[in-house]
Amino acid sequence: MTLAVQREYSNGTVVLKIKGILDISTAHLFETYIQEIEDIEELIVDFSNLEFIDSTGIGAIMEVIYLSKEKQFLIKLRGINQQIYDILETVGLFKVLEAVQGEVV
Amino acid sequence: MYLNEYKHVHGLTSSNDHVMEKWLEREINLARNIQTKLLNGSIPSIRDAEIQGISIPARLIGGDYYDFYPLENDKVRIVIGDVMGKGIPAAMLMILTRGAFRSAAESTKGPAETLTAMNKALCQDLRLLKSFVTLFCADWNPITNVLTYASAGHNMPLLVKGKEKKVMELPKALGIMVGAFTDHVYEEKRVELEENDTVFFYTDGIVEAENKDREQFKRERLINTLLQHLDKNVDEIGKHVVEAIHTFTEGVPQKDDITMVILKVNKKSDMTKTNFSFISSKE
Numbered sequence: 001m002t003l004a005v006q007r008e009y010s011n012g013t014v015v016l017k018i019k020g021i022l023d024i025s026t027a028h029l030f031e032t033y034i035q036e037i038e039d040i041e042e043l044i045v046d047f048s049n050l051e052f053i054d055s056t057g058i059g060a061i062m063e064v065i066y067l068s069k070e071k072q073f074l075i076k077l078r079g080i081n082q083q084i085y086d087i088l089e090t091v092g093l094f095k096v097l098e099a100v101q102g103e104v105v
Numbered sequence: 106m107y108l109n110e111y112k113h114v115h116g117l118t119s120s121n122d123h124v125m126e127k128w129l130e131r132e133i134n135l136a137r138n139i140q141t142k143l144l145n146g147s148i149p150s151i152r153d154a155e156i157q158g159i160s161i162p163a164r165l166i167g168g169d170y171y172d173f174y175p176l177e178n179d180k181v182r183i184v185i186g187d188v189m190g191k192g193i194p195a196a197m198l199m200i201l202t203r204g205a206f207r208s209a210a211e212s213t214k215g216p217a218e219t220l221t222a223m224n225k226a227l228c229q230d231l232r233l234l235k236s237f238v239t240l241f242c243a244d245w246n247p248i249t250n251v252l253t254y255a256s257a258g259h260n261m262p263l264l265v266k267g268k269e270k271k272v273m274e275l276p277k278a279l280g281i282m283v284g285a286f287t288d289h290v291y292e293e294k295r296v297e298l299e300e301n302d303t304v305f306f307y308t309d310g311i312v313e314a315e316n317k318d319r320e321q322f323k324r325e326r327l328i329n330t331l332l333q334h335l336d337k338n339v340d341e342i343g344k345h346v347v348e349a350i351h352t353f354t355e356g357v358p359q360k361d362d363i364t365m366v367i368l369k370v371n372k373k374s375d376m377t378k379t380n381f382s383f384i385s386s387k388e
Contacts, residue, residue, distance in 0.1 A: 024191055054361065055189040062285070063235055091239055091258035092281025099286065
């Protein structure tokens with residue numbers, strides 16, 4: 001199974017639409033898009049077409065969250081289905097996001 | 106128990122690489138041996154309850170973890186966890202996690218305090234390695250029949266009510282994964298157990314096990330299996346859960362580590378006797 005990432009850019013906002021599976025076999029692909037982030041105000045990660053995420057995938061999202069503090073941009077996670085939402089809530093990802101984003105000026 | 110049927114390392118094919126492949130295979134088997142021995146330590150024999158732990162790595166070695174630690178007054182501390190990722194990197198961090206648990210369990214009063222201490226000890230390393238661990242920690246008190254617990258981003262165990270013949274999730278204890286914020290303080294919850302109640306602690310590899318149609322085993326199938334075998338002992342319950350997963354997946358290779366800890370409350374014994382000892386784990 002694969003992951004497809006589509007990137008859109010407009011007025012300081014980057015939208016990353018992720019489709020397929022974000023897991024140990026595909027997380028590196030997502031990370032290449034993250035490493036290219038420079039001088040943006042906002043990052044929107046669109047989960048609408050994401051079917052599955054494992055712990056390595058969650059780790060990749062965590063790294064984006066930490067990066068937002070370092071590079072001072074806002075993050076919005078959008079279109080998360082119930083199953084993936086429950087997983088992210090259980091591990092505490094939304095709490096980490098809230099705390100880190102609170103430090104983004 | 107630490108089960109694994111894989112015997113080969115795949116990958117390198119050229120003749121020159123053959124020697125390297127042999128070394129690698131030998132080293133991985135040695136690493137697996139270390140992990141198996143540490144995970145297969147000893148299962149406590151506690152008063153008025155039975156405990157069993159089973160772990161089946163998806164690869165030769167895995168990142169799932171469970172452990173038991175005897176406490177004063179016949180209490181026992183249980184931990185189950187899942188390190189981010191799979192294989193050798195996850196296994197290395199699992200050993201780190203085990204060390205942190207053993208050290209924290211000795212010096213902390215309850216499960217929340219144990220997780221807080223473990224997070225403090227591990228956080229910097231995990232951040233550096235861009236990793237995290239989810240953990241669930243619980244203290245079982247056979248005198249009061251109370252299970253006290255805390256979660257660091259781990260799924261809630263299932264509680265099988267023996268008398269009512271129903272399964273429910275333990276009331277949610279909130280807490281983020283270990284490895285995010287050094288000073289995070291975990292909250293503690295408690296639940297009173299009754300005779301014939303079973304607590305099933307597990308990692309997500311069970312409910313996310315897939316069959317050839319890419320359907321997941323899901324919590325519903327796990328609940329049905331637990332209900333079907335609620336009168337059995339912990340060894341049998343564990344075997345039936347593993348069997349149900351195998352039957353469902355029909356030989357599709359396991360993608361994630363599968364781990365469970367089963368605690369079952371037995372009939373109260375004579376309270377004047379104290380019977381706390383360690384027995385060897387069963388393969």
